[in-house]
Amino acid sequence: MRLGIAYRMHFRYSEAVTESQNEVRVRPLHDEHQQVLSYKLTSRPELQVLPVADYWGTTVEYLGIRTPHNDLELLAEATVETRPRPEPDDAVAAAMLADTDFRTTHLEFLAPSQHVQLDSGGAVEERAVSAVEGASAVQDMVQAVVADVRGALDYRQGVTDIGITLTELLEQGAGVCQDFAHLATGMLRSVGIPARYVSGYLFAADETALDTETADEVSVQTHAWIEAALPGWGWWALDPTNGGTAGERHVVIGRGRDYGDVPPVRGAFTGSGTVEVDAEVVIGRHVEGQASTPVTGPGPSRPAAAPPAPSWRHQQSQQQQ
Amino acid sequence: MVDVIPEPGSGLLDQYQPGGAFDEAFDADGSVRGTYSRIVERFRELDISEVRRLENLVADEFRRQGITFTVYSEEEGTERIWPMDLFPRIIAAAEWDELSRGLSQRVAAMNCFLADLYNGGGQAIADGVVPRWLVVSSRGFERNAVGIRVPHSAHCNIAGIDVVRAADGRYRVLEDNLRSPSGISYVVENRAAMAKACSWLFYDHPVEPTEQYGRMLRSTLDSMAPDGNDSPHIVVLTPGIYNSAYFEHAFLARSMGVELVEGRDLVVDDHTVYSRTIEGLVKVDVIYRRIDDDFLDPVAFRPDSTLGVPGLLSALRAGTVTVCNALGNGVVDDKGVYPYVPDLIRYYLGAEPIIDNVPTYMMWDPDQRSEALARLDELVAKPVGESGGYGVLIGPHATERELDDARATIEADPRNWIVQELVQLSTLPALAEDQLEPRHLDLRPFVLTGERTEVFPGGLTRVAMRRGSLIVNSSQGGGSKDTWVLAPETP
Numbered sequence: 001m002r003l004g005i006a007y008r009m010h011f012r013y014s015e016a017v018t019e020s021q022n023e024v025r026v027r028p029l030h031d032e033h034q035q036v037l038s039y040k041l042t043s044r045p046e047l048q049v050l051p052v053a054d055y056w057g058t059t060v061e062y063l064g065i066r067t068p069h070n071d072l073e074l075l076a077e078a079t080v081e082t083r084p085r086p087e088p089d090d091a092v093a094a095a096m097l098a099d100t101d102f103r104t105t106h107l108e109f110l111a112p113s114q115h116v117q118l119d120s121g122g123a124v125e126e127r128a129v130s131a132v133e134g135a136s137a138v139q140d141m142v143q144a145v146v147a148d149v150r151g152a153l154d155y156r157q158g159v160t161d162i163g164i165t166l167t168e169l170l171e172q173g174a175g176v177c178q179d180f181a182h183l184a185t186g187m188l189r190s191v192g193i194p195a196r197y198v199s200g201y202l203f204a205a206d207e208t209a210l211d212t213e214t215a216d217e218v219s220v221q222t223h224a225w226i227e228a229a230l231p232g233w234g235w236w237a238l239d240p241t242n243g244g245t246a247g248e249r250h251v252v253i254g255r256g257r258d259y260g261d262v263p264p265v266r267g268a269f270t271g272s273g274t275v276e277v278d279a280e281v282v283i284g285r286h287v288e289g290q291a292s293t294p295v296t297g298p299g300p301s302r303p304a305a306a307p308p309a310p311s312w313r314h315q316q317s318q319q320q321q
Numbered sequence: 322m323v324d325v326i327p328e329p330g331s332g333l334l335d336q337y338q339p340g341g342a343f344d345e346a347f348d349a350d351g352s353v354r355g356t357y358s359r360i361v362e363r364f365r366e367l368d369i370s371e372v373r374r375l376e377n378l379v380a381d382e383f384r385r386q387g388i389t390f391t392v393y394s395e396e397e398g399t400e401r402i403w404p405m406d407l408f409p410r411i412i413a414a415a416e417w418d419e420l421s422r423g424l425s426q427r428v429a430a431m432n433c434f435l436a437d438l439y440n441g442g443g444q445a446i447a448d449g450v451v452p453r454w455l456v457v458s459s460r461g462f463e464r465n466a467v468g469i470r471v472p473h474s475a476h477c478n479i480a481g482i483d484v485v486r487a488a489d490g491r492y493r494v495l496e497d498n499l500r501s502p503s504g505i506s507y508v509v510e511n512r513a514a515m516a517k518a519c520s521w522l523f524y525d526h527p528v529e530p531t532e533q534y535g536r537m538l539r540s541t542l543d544s545m546a547p548d549g550n551d552s553p554h555i556v557v558l559t560p561g562i563y564n565s566a567y568f569e570h571a572f573l574a575r576s577m578g579v580e581l582v583e584g585r586d587l588v589v590d591d592h593t594v595y596s597r598t599i600e601g602l603v604k605v606d607v608i609y610r611r612i613d614d615d616f617l618d619p620v621a622f623r624p625d626s627t628l629g630v631p632g633l634l635s636a637l638r639a640g641t642v643t644v645c646n647a648l649g650n651g652v653v654d655d656k657g658v659y660p661y662v663p664d665l666i667r668y669y670l671g672a673e674p675i676i677d678n679v680p681t682y683m684m685w686d687p688d689q690r691s692e693a694l695a696r697l698d699e700l701v702a703k704p705v706g707e708s709g710g711y712g713v714l715i716g717p718h719a720t721e722r723e724l725d726d727a728r729a730t731i732e733a734d735p736r737n738w739i740v741q742e743l744v745q746l747s748t749l750p751a752l753a754e755d756q757l758e759p760r761h762l763d764l765r766p767f768v769l770t771g772e773r774t775e776v777f778p779g780g781l782t783r784v785a786m787r788r789g790s791l792i793v794n795s796s797q798g799g800g801s802k803d804t805w806v807l808a809p810e811t812p
Contacts, residue, residue: 021632055464062635066590104454268631
């Protein structure tokens with residue numbers, strides 16, 4: 001499927017900012033399942049962009065500005081050709097998860113991480129253990145966890161913050177795609193299945209129910225899903241927010257232990273005001289003979305949390321949804 | 322060159338009795354070792370009032386220069402005058418030659434490992450020398466450092482390697498400090514105060530000088546400029562005046578003749594670091610930083626850090642500036658990696674280690690763990706992520722209850738513990754009441770690496786001031802000694 005993606009970010013400061021420094025992770029990954037046909041990141045004011053591949057293989061683009069400004073706009077435009085991802089055929093026996101080589105190879109995705117803290121014997125582990133009870137194939141365990149996450153959480157925007165723990169998330173019972181992905185990741189790790197967090201774009205009008213309509217263009221936010229490692233097979237991509245597997249409509253930006261390894265935007269600015277971030281992704285299906293996807297108006301606006309006292313104010317990133 | 326102990330009298334050394342440990346100055350029979358014969362002779366001529374007078378002269382000198390250290394107790398830090406014992410440590414030329422070759426070798430291997438991990442694809446891991454899981458589970462492994470170019474592959478430009486001398490008289494490495502080792506300013510100031518207060522003690526000793534440290538550091542940092550610029554703009558980056566080592570940061574900047582800056586004095590523009598000066602922005606080529614990785618750049622690391630420079634990581638990625646020591650050296654300071662250093666020496670340098678480790682049990686190995694925990698009462702348990710003695714359990718000094726608690730803690734989290742044989746640190750005479758008595762000591766030599774590697778002569782000798790104590794940390798009542806390396810005899 002050929003997709004045109006335009007990701008537009010607009011930082012609006014209540015008072016002029018004298019400096020801001022940012023790192024941006026929005027470029028789609030180029031691999032065997034998705035081919036990046038074109039990509040560019042532009043900004044207003046115009047800034048020098050430094051692209052680098054990070055430890056996880058994600059492209060990070062650094063950009064900073066040192067002249068007073070009230071607005072900073074970034075626009076990432078990409079054309080990507082995606083292919084369906086393979087599905088595991090044969091059942092992978094759960095006993096294989098105990099293999100020492102498998103576990104040490106995937107240690108980074110089994111251990112707790114910044115946003116996926118695990119308490120031995122805690123609510124997350126308890127829930128995961130009971131969800132996978134009776135499953136003898138790893139695929140069944142993974143699917144049971146994903147189904148359980150959908151039972152545990154309602155999709156609701158604006159109720160969670162990036163600092164939330166998995167236990168708090170379970171108590172709250174609602175969140176957005178990154179919360180679904182973090183909970184699934186934590187539950188999988190706590191039953192010995194290596195799991196990683198995927199940041200990307202989803203071509204669907206409604207991310208909670210994978211859209212199979214033929215809409216040519218949707219206005220959304222960045223998306224997050226997961227991959228679980230099946231012993232002897234590889235990484236299997238699933239989307240806990242809508243319960244399906246991740247396929248042609250999912251465009252990967254990067255993978256990591258959790259959100260903290262692949263935030264779309266992270267930055268700091270100096271100034272005394274507050275910031276509002278408008279962010280919107282427009283994804284269009286490429287139709288022969290038609291011009292590339294136009295960029296439409298600004299998306300929903302949300303005030304960022306009140307900044308801390310020091311002169312360097314931090315803007316973690318807009319939440320993904 | 323061997324003195325015979327005189328009859329007991331009123332002299333400071335008359336009742337000196339080396340204990341079970343290796344004594345640097347006296348052998349097991351109580352005879353003076355050759356290296357110390359002249360200094361022992363001189364101390365025998367002194368009486369206690371004269372020693373007290375000299376001690377006061379030294380303390381006055383430290384007070385005048387503002388040479389203090391900070392003890393963090395309960396809530397606030399207290400500044401104390403730096404404590405130095407007058408009886409120096411002396412290292413003969415041949416002994417130093419071997420020790421310094423061993424230190425160079427060790428730091429070279431650790432630099433190879435850091436270069437391999439962060440810029441070489443991890444060959445040592447692929448070849449099974451160090452397990453990958455150990456590296457990726459280390460808090461010191463800095464993923465942001467992967468791919469940052471480091472001139473001469475010199476990731477650790479300033480290393481402080483803690484060595485001890487065991488009962489058999491051989492040196493062993495106790496701990497590696499490759500992030501921000503401190504103490505060099507005290508080495509230089511100890512010598513300055515000693516030379517001023519009691520220059521006559523030096524007579525007949527061809528002691529290697531120490532006042533050249535600033536020049537050595539400067540030339541090391543000069544060689545680290547990103548573009549081969551031979552007169553780079555260097556700054557020393559300090560967390561600020563409330564840091565316990567601020568005195569040292571100021572000392573280093575002054576002795577190199579460079580600016581001392583805080584994060585807010587630096588700014589990044591187009592992936593280049595500039596210093597705000599009265600003449601406007603001036604490009605910075607090399608930053609000798611004395612702040613932790615996590616605080617260097619609030620964009621990439623801790624967002625609440627106000628000590629760092631926003632955008633610094635982008636400048637490092639662009640290769641327009643060098644940060645010394647490089648990012649990510651903490652992986653080697655991880656005591657979980659320490660047991661592998663001898664193998665790293667063999668792997669990268671094809672040589673046997675000149676200085677051994679202290680025998681160490683890796684708690685993640687079930688056999689080593691059960692062996693060590695069974696005799697924990699004779700051993701020392703250390704958490705892998707700490708330094709400076711924090712969290713250490715000394716088996717022979719622990720209660721049954723403490724030992725049981727430690728066993729449970731280790732069983733629950735074996736990755737984060739090592740257990741070592743207890744080293745009976747060597748001793749030297751130090752002033753106690755009105756006598757010189759044996760006191761335990763260690764040594765922190767400093768190894769500088771840029772285009773070339775140099776070992777600074779001597780290092781910081783720390784000494785426990787209580788009888789039998791193995792705790793040499795100045796924050797816990799330890800003192801220091803001037804450390805003399807003797808120059809090779811000229812034919």
